[in-house]
Amino acid sequence: MPNDQPIPIRELPIPALVQKAGRVIAEASQIILGKEVQIRLSLACLISGGHLLIEDIPGVGKTTLAQTLARLLGLSYQRIQFTSDLLPADIIGASIYERQSDGFRFHPGPIFAQLVLADEVNRATPKAQSALLEAMEERQVTVDGVTRPLPQPFFVIATQNPMHQVGTFPLPESQLDRFLMRIDLGYPGEQAERDLLRGRNRRELLHALQAALNAQELLALRAAAFKLHVSDALLDYLQAVVRYTREAPRFEAGLSPRAAIALKHAAQAWALLMGHTGVAPEDLQAVLPGVVGHRLRLKATHESNSSAAVTRELLEAVPIP
Amino acid sequence: MNAVRPADFDAHLERTRLLWTLAAMLVMILPHALHLAPWIILAAALVALWRLAVAYRGWPLFNRFTRIGFGLLAFLGVFATYHTLNGPEAGTALLILLATLKLMEARGLRDYFLALVIALFIGIANFLYDQSIPLAIYMIPAVWLATTALLNVAHPDTSRTTLTSLKTTARMLLPALPIALVLFLLFPRIPGPLWGVTLPQNSAITGLSTQMSPDSISRLAQSDTIAFQVKFLSPAPSRSQLYWRAMVLHDYNDGTWSIGNALWPNNETLVTHGASVHYEMTLEPNNLRVLYALDLPVRAPKNTYLTADYALVTQQPVTERRLYAVTSYTNYSYGADTPSWILRRDLRLPQGDDPRARRLARQWQATAGSPEQVVQDALRMFHVQPFVYTLQPGVLAGPNRIDKFLFDTHRGFCEHYASAFVFLMRAAGIPAHVVIGYQGGSVNPLDGYYIVRQDDAHAWAEVWFAGRGWVRVDPTAAVDPARVEEGLAAALPAGEVPGYFFRSHPWLGNMRNIWDAVNNGWNQWVLAYGPELQKRFFTHVGLDYGNWLQLALVLLVLIGGILVLVWLVLLWRHRAPPPTAAVRDYRRFCRKLAKCGLARQPHEGPLDYAKRVSCSRPHLAEPVHAITSLYVELRYNGMGSTREFNRLVRAFRPQQ
Numbered sequence: 001m002p003n004d005q006p007i008p009i010r011e012l013p014i015p016a017l018v019q020k021a022g023r024v025i026a027e028a029s030q031i032i033l034g035k036e037v038q039i040r041l042s043l044a045c046l047i048s049g050g051h052l053l054i055e056d057i058p059g060v061g062k063t064t065l066a067q068t069l070a071r072l073l074g075l076s077y078q079r080i081q082f083t084s085d086l087l088p089a090d091i092i093g094a095s096i097y098e099r100q101s102d103g104f105r106f107h108p109g110p111i112f113a114q115l116v117l118a119d120e121v122n123r124a125t126p127k128a129q130s131a132l133l134e135a136m137e138e139r140q141v142t143v144d145g146v147t148r149p150l151p152q153p154f155f156v157i158a159t160q161n162p163m164h165q166v167g168t169f170p171l172p173e174s175q176l177d178r179f180l181m182r183i184d185l186g187y188p189g190e191q192a193e194r195d196l197l198r199g200r201n202r203r204e205l206l207h208a209l210q211a212a213l214n215a216q217e218l219l220a221l222r223a224a225a226f227k228l229h230v231s232d233a234l235l236d237y238l239q240a241v242v243r244y245t246r247e248a249p250r251f252e253a254g255l256s257p258r259a260a261i262a263l264k265h266a267a268q269a270w271a272l273l274m275g276h277t278g279v280a281p282e283d284l285q286a287v288l289p290g291v292v293g294h295r296l297r298l299k300a301t302h303e304s305n306s307s308a309a310v311t312r313e314l315l316e317a318v319p320i321p
Numbered sequence: 322m323n324a325v326r327p328a329d330f331d332a333h334l335e336r337t338r339l340l341w342t343l344a345a346m347l348v349m350i351l352p353h354a355l356h357l358a359p360w361i362i363l364a365a366a367l368v369a370l371w372r373l374a375v376a377y378r379g380w381p382l383f384n385r386f387t388r389i390g391f392g393l394l395a396f397l398g399v400f401a402t403y404h405t406l407n408g409p410e411a412g413t414a415l416l417i418l419l420a421t422l423k424l425m426e427a428r429g430l431r432d433y434f435l436a437l438v439i440a441l442f443i444g445i446a447n448f449l450y451d452q453s454i455p456l457a458i459y460m461i462p463a464v465w466l467a468t469t470a471l472l473n474v475a476h477p478d479t480s481r482t483t484l485t486s487l488k489t490t491a492r493m494l495l496p497a498l499p500i501a502l503v504l505f506l507l508f509p510r511i512p513g514p515l516w517g518v519t520l521p522q523n524s525a526i527t528g529l530s531t532q533m534s535p536d537s538i539s540r541l542a543q544s545d546t547i548a549f550q551v552k553f554l555s556p557a558p559s560r561s562q563l564y565w566r567a568m569v570l571h572d573y574n575d576g577t578w579s580i581g582n583a584l585w586p587n588n589e590t591l592v593t594h595g596a597s598v599h600y601e602m603t604l605e606p607n608n609l610r611v612l613y614a615l616d617l618p619v620r621a622p623k624n625t626y627l628t629a630d631y632a633l634v635t636q637q638p639v640t641e642r643r644l645y646a647v648t649s650y651t652n653y654s655y656g657a658d659t660p661s662w663i664l665r666r667d668l669r670l671p672q673g674d675d676p677r678a679r680r681l682a683r684q685w686q687a688t689a690g691s692p693e694q695v696v697q698d699a700l701r702m703f704h705v706q707p708f709v710y711t712l713q714p715g716v717l718a719g720p721n722r723i724d725k726f727l728f729d730t731h732r733g734f735c736e737h738y739a740s741a742f743v744f745l746m747r748a749a750g751i752p753a754h755v756v757i758g759y760q761g762g763s764v765n766p767l768d769g770y771y772i773v774r775q776d777d778a779h780a781w782a783e784v785w786f787a788g789r790g791w792v793r794v795d796p797t798a799a800v801d802p803a804r805v806e807e808g809l810a811a812a813l814p815a816g817e818v819p820g821y822f823f824r825s826h827p828w829l830g831n832m833r834n835i836w837d838a839v840n841n842g843w844n845q846w847v848l849a850y851g852p853e854l855q856k857r858f859f860t861h862v863g864l865d866y867g868n869w870l871q872l873a874l875v876l877l878v879l880i881g882g883i884l885v886l887v888w889l890v891l892l893w894r895h896r897a898p899p900p901t902a903a904v905r906d907y908r909r910f911c912r913k914l915a916k917c918g919l920a921r922q923p924h925e926g927p928l929d930y931a932k933r934v935s936c937s938r939p940h941l942a943e944p945v946h947a948i949t950s951l952y953v954e955l956r957y958n959g960m961g962s963t964r965e966f967n968r969l970v971r972a973f974r975p976q977q
Contacts, residue, residue: 229957229958229959231956231957231958231959233904233956233957234957276953277954277960278953278954278957278958278959279957280926280927280928280953281926281927281928281957282926282927282928282929285924285926285929315924316922316924317924318924319923319924320923320924320925320926321897
């Protein structure tokens with residue numbers, strides 16, 4: 001870790017930090033071409049302290065995005081490749097007998113890192129999945145009756161293939177809810193793809209990256225985001241959106257209070273990244289698809305729209321008060 | 322995790338429903354305990370306890386045949402008690418028993434719902450027996466509780482406390498009050514008793530009867546229940562004039578005076594002096610076909626007629642409280658030209674009895690110059706000789722009762738004096754008869770109503786003089802003038818005054834005045850609100866009584882109005898706060914841009930909107946940006962100057 005001495009959060013110059021965060025976005029955009037919005041959303045998600053789920057077909061750069069963020073944020077990084085035979089102990093670690101000390105010693109698993117990439121999380125069995133998800137929720141793991149805290153900050157970026165692919169265990173709604181945001185990357189644009197094809201090897205570029213932030217600065221950004229002014233007018237709008245999802249007959253269930261809180265935090269982080277001094281409706285609108293897309297389900301009678309279409313309709317249906 | 326398992330939850334739900342249903346049934350059945358056979362209430366309580374044991378102790382439920390057996394037993398028991406399954410008492414008893422038995426098989430929402438609806442009906446049935454204020458006051462929380470039970474049975478919610486559910490139902494019931502009031506005032510009233518049901522309570526009325534035996538009136542002196550109340554519309558006559566006429570008794574037989582059977586219509590000549598008296602009577606049920614009126618009524622109220630005796634006779638016995646207006650003259654004589662064949666029945670005496678009284682009467686007849694003198698002789702005898710006005714006349718039985726009273730005991734109540742006086746007059750050849758009714762009454766200082774109670778019951782006489790007609794003579798007044806001037810309590814010897822609580826404590830008397838006034842108001846304005854008062858109310862507010870289409874429209878409009886009012890109140894409560902100055906100005910800004918064809922979408926944020934406007938109208942970019950960023954500052958950051966914003970919006974001219 002570059003800086004062992006914790007710096008009091010208040011003394012950090014927030015505008016400079018925001019500028020640094022802007023550099024993170026700019027540099028990541030050099031690796032993942034044409035996906036600035038998704039990169040910014042990912043960063044907002046991590047700043048507001050939430051876990052991120054990236055869902056898309058293989059080969060669009062999910063893993064690369066996670067690795068890029070880990071490097072640029074200067075966080076300790078571990079990757080867990082989820083497979084159908086993955087066991088909980090493979091994630092959280094296990095106590096192993098040691099002859100020298102004549103006792104058991106805990107060997108921490110890959111979960112003990114500041115940023116954990118859980119790759120293809122829906123390929124593992126529910127048992128392995130829930131080990132990860134419990135660690136995400138509690139921010140600590142308990143092995144053999146000993147509770148061990150996970151490092152601070154602790155982020156999980158999980159990737160998953162769309163559910164209809166063969167050999168997957170889709171995450172249940174209750175566990176999807178643990179992710180603050182779910183984003184998809186999608187195909188790159190025409191020009192971005194051309195640049196990608198002409199450009200250098202992504203892996204080499206990735207290794208050349210220098211950290212633009214550190215863990216302390218990330219925590220300071222989070223504290224600053226949570227202090228950002230949220231006006232009554234914005235809360236009116238937020239509640240109007242939430243109320244709409246609860247009252248409109250097309251949704252199976254409305255947004256929970258947890259989802260409403262997540263919306264607020266994500267909008268604050270986004271507003272901070274945008275350099276706003278307060279949260280504007282546009283900030284809320286920007287994070288809304290990522291935050292509510294995986295929490296809303298349409299009733300079976302409605303033709304299944306993509307979650308992007310659902311959230312766009314939701315946005316257009318609720319006027320800004 | 323101590324999550325409630327579904328089975329436990331179902332049992333819990335069932336118990337909640339049972340408890341609420343039982344509570345509602347309890348409050349609705351409780352007042353019936355006052356008039357139903359005790360075993361019915363006891364049986365209902367036992368069934369309810371058994372049902373509780375089933376729910377909480379896991380006792381087994383009865384199978385279907387046992388339940389049918391219990392149902393049949395209920396029918397048999399009710400029939401054995403009331404000798405019928407019909408009528409209000411047997412009906413309520415049966416309803417109570419079957420409703421509690423229904424709980425034995427109650428399972429799920431529908432059954433409890435049914436039991437609750439029956440409980441509400443049992444509650445209404447209370448008013449068949451009693452329409453007093455205490456019951457009405459009791460029924461308010463009872464209905465509230467039953468409605469809360471309905472809520473908790475239909476929508477059980479473990480997170481809701483009893484207090485919140487009570488509050489919820491109070492909020493639901495309150496808007497119903499004005500609707501109830503409108504329906505009470507305007508819904509067409511049907512004349513006649515409720516559902517034509519003759520209620521059992523009327524068989525036990527204390528009051529006058531169509532006969533007068535030696536103790537019939539002194540018995541009434543023990544009762545201070547209200548006979549009727551009077552509101553004088555013209556100046557009230559003096560107390561000694563307050564003779565309330567009920568019936569005239571012509572026939573004397575074996576010590577008992579009775580009404581006889583002739584009730585032919587009135588065609589007597591009436592001579593009146595002085596001013597007429599107008600008043601309104603509120604008559605308590607007397608179970609007689611007679612309305613009371615101040616001596617002497619001149620016109621019969623609706624649906625009654627005046628007999629030749631100036632009694633007001635109705636077609637049906639008075640079984641409900643009745644309001645009527647009468648006009649009377651207190652100074653009168655009537656029947657001067659009554660033919661002698663009619664007068665003859667007021668001269669008839671049974672053969673043989675009471676020789677001493679007859680001898681005395683014949684002696685007066687021989688010595689006095691005129692019938693008037695005979696009357697004076699008789700009254701003087703009562704006045705001069707040591708006659709005592711008392712509630713304890715001693716036993717006067719067997720033959721020659723009047724002789725014993727006149728010459729031996731000298732002790733009697735008003736019926737003895739009236740009876741003996743009329744006997745003497747008839748024996749002296751002067752037509753005479755007994756009149757029974759009430760005398761006096763007390764004014765309630767709180768509302769000015771005269772209250773006449775059963776202990777004001779009285780008997781007096783009327784004698785006929787040729788040329789003058791019938792004239793009232795009260796022999797009791799000759800014995801004890803205080804009876805007429807001051808009332809019974811003043812007239813009776815000390816120690817004989819019925820020891821009512823109220824007479825001993827002045828403040829208790831005051832309390833009774835208040836209670837009487839409240840009760841009277843209730844009777845006058847609530848219970849007596851029948852077709853007559855409704856008609857009066859309609860004329861008062863300018864409605865056409867009998868025009869049912871108009872009435873239906875008025876009802877519809879009023880109830881619709883109340884519903885709209887409730888809706889508006891709800892709307893007002895959940896209204897959006899008024900927009901701030903910044904929001905008003907921003908809307909103005911948006912309107913200005915909309916005129917240029919750049920309307921803001923409702924879901925469009927101000928920053929996005931500004932961006933769009935700037936793209937399509939680059940020359941507006943600068944002012945739009947300034948206005949938008951100030952608006953975002955004001956509205957979302959809580960900073961900035963409203964006045965400055967107002968100035969910017971005013972100065973904004975997109976069309977130029």
